[in-house]
Amino acid sequence: MPATQEILLTADGISKAFGSFYALKGVEFELAAGEIHALFGANGAGKSTLAKVICGHIAPTAGTIRAFGEPASFQRPRDAMDAGIGIVTQETSLAGDLSVWENIILPVYGSRSTPSQSALRKIAKDAIARLGFAGEIDIEKNCEELSAAHRQLVEIARIVALGSRIIILDEPTAALSPGESARLFKVMDALRAEGRGLIFVSHRLEEIFAMTDRITILRDGASVKSNLTTTDLTQPELIHLMVGREVEQLAPEEIPDTSAAPIQLSLTEIRSEPAVRSVSLEVHAGEIVGLGGLVGSGRSELAETLMGLRPLDAGAITLLSKDYQPSNPRGALTAGLGFLPEDRRRQSIVPDFSVRENILLSHLSQLTGPRLRYGTRNSRIDELADMIGLDRARLDDSSLLNYSGGMQQKALVMRALLLEPRVLLLDEPTKGVDVGARATIYSFLRRLASEGIAILLISSDFEELLALSHRIVPISDGRTIGTVSAGDINEEQLTLICAPRSSHEHQNALLSRLAEQFGVQAGWVMTAGNQLLCLTRQGAASGASLPDPGIVAPMAGSQIAVSLERESSTVCDEEGGHQSLLMIIENQRGIGMGSIAILSGKDQTLDETAIREAAAQSLSVFEEGQLRLRATGPDTDCEQ
Known part of the structure; x- marks a missing residue:
């Protein structure tokens, strides 16, 4: 970094205690104008906590912050926003019953003056256009109607509209496909060129090395290394600094021949308008079939249709060699399906329930009498926790939201497996998960397949999709496009195949x-x-x-x-x-x-x-x- 580059933010000795637990322990951090600085670490390392301290969501227990050359002590997020600091959180915070443009300009209503409604609409429209999604996101549509990826883009548009000089992006690409991520990176490059400072939180190594200028690595709440130049590190070195040990890298394995195995799930010209228009595929026992599609392709809507969350307009489904007509999630679970939805905060987690109670939600769907009978599932929960690497001691935490994103995802995978399904529908199973936890989940899924479970895998990470899947079924504009062996196609080709026909x-x-x-x-x-x-x-x-x-x-x-x-x-x-x-x-x-x-x-x-x-x-x-x-x-x- 040039010595003359302006320092926008410094954090010195930042600590944060929640009771006797310290989420941050003396963290050191620095952000310069015109740079993208990565915050990197395992789930629970303190990245999101540090981001919330910087933007005034929580107050530090100890340490000092200087913003734009002056001491800063933000008592609330509004103070940080007024100072020129904005954040895009990992879990979106949009008001579902407000329109896109209203959500984008919502922070304006906390200021002393409010422009006219037409001026506010123009601000929102310009922010969406700057991100390159003007043709895809209708600013008049309510946010509850948007996909998870488009909600994330609206969050980013809000910060762009605010004109913040310091922008914190906490896992902004977790719900984005490679194409959408590439377009976001162009926006980040433009913001960097304008002299803004971006704090970028991501678990994807390729994004860290492609986009960032410097890296600060957190482990167990402490900054292991601060302000390192990205080009001075290799991927193995970075992973070792993050977890303190070597981690097995994701790589394709030999694809087993499951053609003679029973077909556990068969779809023939499934239609659920408007998102799902014609989907046909088969999944054999012991097979992982990847559904490869970009945002808006109908991939998540297909999974919801199979679970009875959306109406089935036409087509035939065979599940475990029987005709299957989805009507509701309870019936789907009873029929032998397991389901992990795309958006864990909106579709999976009950905040007022403990971790164990959240895992037991699928169990509750099968009860017919007045008794909960939780004890009948305890041994299965312990077994799954050991298999997926979740600490048994924390299963009785009062809220699943106390877990990091990766630990939440592990708990929800356990829920999907609790009733021992024969077919698993997994939508973004590693969303917001660090490299170490991701390797655990990969190994876990391969083990399930080897035991005969049929898996339909939906992921916006095409590298992950190609490495884990045995076959790929591309989907675009709600229509599947045949099937291909995962070993016969690469990431760039899959992206091109899955592009909307309108593109x-x-x-x-x-x-x-x-x-x-x-x-x-x-x-x-x-x-x-x-x-x-x-x-x-x-x-x-x-x-x-x-x-x-x-x-x-x-x-x-x-x-x-x-x-x-x-x-x-x-x-x-x-x-x-x-x-x-x-x-x-x-x-x-x-x-x-x-x-x-x-x-x-x-x-x-x-x-x-x-x-x-x-x-x-x-x-x-x-x-x-x-x-x-x-x-x-x-x-x-x-x-x-």
């Missing part, structure tokens, strides 16, 4: 130009193992056609089969007097992002050089030059 504007414009200029059909295709996916296509070729968009089909049945079989990058002769040309597309890191497929009409000759030049020119302005054509090599001759 293919640039691809369609590029393909339309090629189709019109050369009188061909042009498509954007991807291969996954022995399967072919057509993302989108434009134009027509007499007597021939690329696969329908959104269909994963066997490559051998395609009319560009010769090009695909030989992985050719030159013109190939296909059956019926047609010609084909595949042009591989890659990103700046050289990772394949699919191919532009050209299919000629009958007896039409393709001009390879002209088509390549036109495609390369169009790609040069595509997505700000992020994609390009891969150069042809000596082994791409169709005649080999």
